Amino acid sequence: MSSPDLNEVRLQISQTDSDLLKLLAQRRALSIEVAKSKLASSKPIRDTSREQQLLVELIEQGKPLELDSHYVTQVFHSVIEDSVLLQQAYLQQHINPETIANKVRVAFLGQQGSYSHLAAHKYFARRAEEVIEHGCKNFKEIIAKVENGLADYALLPIENTSSGGINEVYDVLQHTSLHIIGELSVPVEHCLLVATDTTEEKIRTIYSHFQPIAQCSDYLGMLSDVTVERTDATSHAFEVVANMKRDDVAAIGNAEGGRLYGLTPIRTGLANQAQNFSRFIVIARKPVDVAEQIPAKTTFIMSVKQRPGALVDALLILKQNNINMCKLESRPIPGNPWEEMFYVDVECNVKSSNMQLAMEQLQDITTFIKVLGCYPSDDIKPTEPELD
Numbered sequence: 001m002s003s004p005d006l007n008e009v010r011l012q013i014s015q016t017d018s019d020l021l022k023l024l025a026q027r028r029a030l031s032i033e034v035a036k037s038k039l040a041s042s043k044p045i046r047d048t049s050r051e052q053q054l055l056v057e058l059i060e061q062g063k064p065l066e067l068d069s070h071y072v073t074q075v076f077h078s079v080i081e082d083s084v085l086l087q088q089a090y091l092q093q094h095i096n097p098e099t100i101a102n103k104v105r106v107a108f109l110g111q112q113g114s115y116s117h118l119a120a121h122k123y124f125a126r127r128a129e130e131v132i133e134h135g136c137k138n139f140k141e142i143i144a145k146v147e148n149g150l151a152d153y154a155l156l157p158i159e160n161t162s163s164g165g166i167n168e169v170y171d172v173l174q175h176t177s178l179h180i181i182g183e184l185s186v187p188v189e190h191c192l193l194v195a196t197d198t199t200e201e202k203i204r205t206i207y208s209h210f211q212p213i214a215q216c217s218d219y220l221g222m223l224s225d226v227t228v229e230r231t232d233a234t235s236h237a238f239e240v241v242a243n244m245k246r247d248d249v250a251a252i253g254n255a256e257g258g259r260l261y262g263l264t265p266i267r268t269g270l271a272n273q274a275q276n277f278s279r280f281i282v283i284a285r286k287p288v289d290v291a292e293q294i295p296a297k298t299t300f301i302m303s304v305k306q307r308p309g310a311l312v313d314a315l316l317i318l319k320q321n322n323i324n325m326c327k328l329e330s331r332p333i334p335g336n337p338w339e340e341m342f343y344v345d346v347e348c349n350v351k352s353s354n355m356q357l358a359m360e361q362l363q364d365i366t367t368f369i370k371v372l373g374c375y376p377s378d379d380i381k382p383t384e385p386e387l388d
């Protein structure tokens with residue numbers, strides 16, 4: 001039997017892949033039609049029973065095609081997640097028409113290839129035609145760019161599943177007049193990247209930003225005779241390693257970003273946690289309204305009186321108003337030793353009646369309270385198909 005011609009098969013694969021792309025684009029266009037219908041009917045974007053029904057049907061249809069149910073589920077989870085986020089973005093632009101733009105100027109940490117750069121592109125891919133990049137050296141510069149009108153939006157990493165909350169960002173949020181208008185979580189896959197044909201054993205200096213260094217502390221702790229050098233951003237580490245072209249230096253960062261600098265990964269999965277995610281917030285000069293059909297989050301900061309139970313009383317107000325708190329962080333208040341500013345994320349639209357009432361009640365028992373923003377939740381939990 002003659003074996004298939006590799007080039008011929010590859011041509012067919014490429015053709016099939018481009019057919020898949022066309023079908024995906026067709027499905028996305030249908031998602032927008034669904035969003036238009038839901039805008040008119042005020043139905044919620046998410047319909048988990050429809051998702052459930054779709055997944056069960058697709059798994060059934062996949063069986064005679066020898067497509068494994070886990071594979072089908074995985075592919076369609078990502079298709080449906082994209083559909084939900086696309087519809088949310090459509091609705092958001094509809095109720096905030098001033099945010100519709102062909103071009104947006106976005107400030108972020110680092111340059112091309114940094115995690116923030118990749119996150120900025122991911123976030124704005126659904127909202128604008130073109131992103132005009134404003135790479136910055138630090139968080140203060142990022143905030144100043146938007147405050148002074150030199151950029152429309154900024155992206156800031158706020159927390160990571162391995163290293164926790166990013167204190168510097170919490171601190172700049174205390175003093176800014178900007179508002180949180182969005183969030184997104186991105187998987188952060190740290191790799192060891194090199195510029196030459198070298199091996200891990202030869203590496204003596206590793207460059208990276210403070211955050212990846214913290215998130216890969218277990219791996220770095222196992223290395224002996226290796227110096228770790230901090231850079232302003234991972235993109236800066238890529239630049240340094242690419243320029244040095246030495247076989248004893250490496251950068252830690254994202255493989256896709258490193259490729260932009262001609263670097264190749266020689267080891268992957270360096271983070272302490274196998275599931276390493278970073279959550280970013282998107283900030284702008286004006287707050288946005290969140291459509292009722294979209295699950296919203298509100299972030300506010302507050303300080304409470306220095307008396308026993310003051311924080312508990314504040315949290316009880318949330319409970320009494322049936323508001324679910326999904327995050328609580330505290331940071332020192334500069335100039336007020338031992339006083340704390342609390343950062344609270346709740347799963348609630350700031351315009352809802354229970355949230356309005358809770359804010360009124362909180363005003364009475366806090367020494368300071370300010371809403372940093374209300375925005376669509378990016379937490380699209382996948383629906384698991386219930387199979388017999």
Ligand SMILES: O=C(O)C(=O)C[C@]1(C(=O)O)C=C[C@@H](O)C=C1
Binds near residue numbers: 031034045047
């Ligand atoms: O059918 C709908 O209501 C849609 O919004 C479309 C869709 C999908 O992409 O299939 C997306 C979100 C819903 O949770 C269910 C299904």
